[in-house]
Amino acid sequence: MKKTIVLTILMAVFASCSDSDTTQEIETPTTPTNPTDPTGTVTYNKDVKSIIDANCISCHSSGRSASFRPLTTFAQVKAAVESAGLLGRIQLQNGQQGLMPQGGRMSQANIDIIVKWNTDGLKEN
Structure with a gap:
């Protein structure tokens, strides 16, 4: 009988948890590598460099498999x-x-940032 009461209480506690209360805590903040919508002028240093560093330079840098096309500088x-x-x-x-x-394929959000950088004139800063 006691086990049934304890289990019922535990189930009620867990059932009362709501995803909507924690959504804001779990959401990842917008960063250059996780943009939601590129607004304003996109620049290499502010927006693109971190995407390239995270997705490209492991191959496209000196001594790597694609070192013939380095992507380490603006x-x-x-x-x-x-x-x-x-x-x-x-x-x-x-x-x-x-x-x-x-x-x-990298995320569409990252691709959009790089495409917008091109549209915005390939600015460095």
Whole structure:
């Protein structure tokens, strides 16, 4: 009998927990690597560099498998957008040949930031 009462109380406590009360606590804040909507002018240093660092330089840096196309500086990333097809390659879908990064498509939010950077004039700061 006591076990039934204790279990009933525990079930009532757990059932009273609501996801809506904790949603704001769990939400990830907007950061350059987790943007929700790129507003204002997108710049390399403020918005794009952290995305490239997180998704590209593990291959596209000195001594790595894609060191022939380094993406470690503003000038290198800008050149890749302007003349090496970076925008097209990051917008391919998983399974399509040439997709970058090779490990799988980055988030659409990150892609949108890089595309907006191009639209905004590939500004550094």
